[in-house]
Amino acid sequence: MTDVNTLADQVIAGERRALARAITLVESGRADHRQAAMELVQTVGRHGRQALRIGLSGTPGVGKSTFIESFGMMLADAGKRVAVLAVDPSSTRTGGSILGDKTRMERLSRHPLAFIRPSPSQTHLGGVARRTREVVALCEAADFDVVLIETVGVGQSETMVAGMADLFILLLAPAGGDELQGVKRGIMEIADLIVVNKADGDLKPVATRTCADYAGALRLLRKRPEDPDGFPKAMMVSALEEQGLESAWDEMQALSGWRRDNGHWHIRRAEQARNWFEDELREGLLSRLTRDPLMVAQKELLGQAVMRGDLNPAVAAQDLLDALGQDVTPRA
Numbered sequence: 436m437t438d439v440n441t442l443a444d445q446v447i448a449g450e451r452r453a454l455a456r457a458i459t460l461v462e463s464g465r466a467d468h469r470q471a472a473m474e475l476v477q478t479v480g481r482h483g484r485q486a487l488r489i490g491l492s493g494t495p496g497v498g499k500s501t502f503i504e505s506f507g508m509m510l511a512d513a514g515k516r517v518a519v520l521a522v523d524p525s526s527t528r529t530g531g532s533i534l535g536d537k538t539r540m541e542r543l544s545r546h547p548l549a550f551i552r553p554s555p556s557q558t559h560l561g562g563v564a565r566r567t568r569e570v571v572a573l574c575e576a577a578d579f580d581v582v583l584i585e586t587v588g589v590g591q592s593e594t595m596v597a598g599m600a601d602l603f604i605l606l607l608a609p610a611g612g613d614e615l616q617g618v619k620r621g622i623m624e625i626a627d628l629i630v631v632n633k634a635d636g637d638l639k640p641v642a643t644r645t646c647a648d649y650a651g652a653l654r655l656l657r658k659r660p661e662d663p664d665g666f667p668k669a670m671m672v673s674a675l676e677e678q679g680l681e682s683a684w685d686e687m688q689a690l691s692g693w694r695r696d697n698g699h700w701h702i703r704r705a706e707q708a709r710n711w712f713e714d715e716l717r718e719g720l721l722s723r724l725t726r727d728p729l730m731v732a733q734k735e736l737l738g739q740a741v742m743r744g745d746l747n748p749a750v751a752a753q754d755l756l757d758a759l760g761q762d763v764t765p766r767a
Contacts, residue, residue: 479576490596493606634671
């Protein structure tokens with residue numbers, strides 16, 4: 436049985452093994468673990484510690500791991516405590532994940548001020564894991580200064596990380612697409628900083644053109660009220676040669692500082708908390724539909740009625756939703 440108060444004290448004291456155990460607890464699907472995990476997150480949250488949450492996304496092969504290691508090393512060498520939460524895609528057949536980020540970030544994993552935690556995405560969509568928000572809260576309680584959230588890297592759908600981060604960074608590769616790629620909506624609209632990586636060697640001229648294309652495309656997007664003049668913006672870095680990383684960090688600090696000074700930071704955090712609540716509510720309802728024997732039986736009856744053509748799918752779904760709060764059996 437987990438002693439929640441003891442574990443919370445250890446996490447707050449910055450004990451790395453305790454943080455690892457706490458993350459394992461919140462990622463567990465067992466009912467008793469789930470209750471203890473909620474108590475743990477609630478307990479550590481009372482201390483009100485906050486880190487700068489930075490979400491990073493990009494297509495596979497853009498160099499996310501190399502960028503995170505170089506960027507994280509720069510921050511850690513400067514005395515910042517850095518937590519990296521890397522989400523790996525899970526197999527749709529076996530449910531397994533490779534979880535190899537510690538291997539890819541060998542230097543950073545050995546730094547005393549860094550903490551790397553890979554997590555499987557499992558069946559969760561949006562580029563992050565089911566319990567990433569709670570893991571972020573634990574890392575903040577452990578007094579990390581910066582929390583880097585790396586998404587699975589599958590494309591324009593992984594926007595959920597922007598809903599739990601203070602800054603959302605989109606990593607792109609040189610010549611990853613023509614200049615019109617930059618005016619696509621979705622993930623482009625929510626990026627705070629577009630970073631063209633691999634701006635080195637023979638790719639540097641291409642990276643310069645790519646950065647200019649995206650900078651021009653960003654000027655076509657409507658300015659957001661939470662952004663100062665000049666944001667969002669595009670810039671180049673070379674994670675391999677560790678060039679441009681300090682400039683990127685300066686831009687991140689400038690944007691987060693402006694948002695704090697103008698009240699947008701606290702509004703954004705409050706909205707994220709509300710979204711967390713609503714997501715948990717939806718997940719709880721879905722969980723009941725798949726775990727409650729009565730709901731499972733009713734779902735099967737309605738599904739068969741839909742297959743026979745006796746019920747419209749929308750009507751059947753509404754019947755099951757209505758039955759969630761009632762002790763009645765829906766028509767079938």
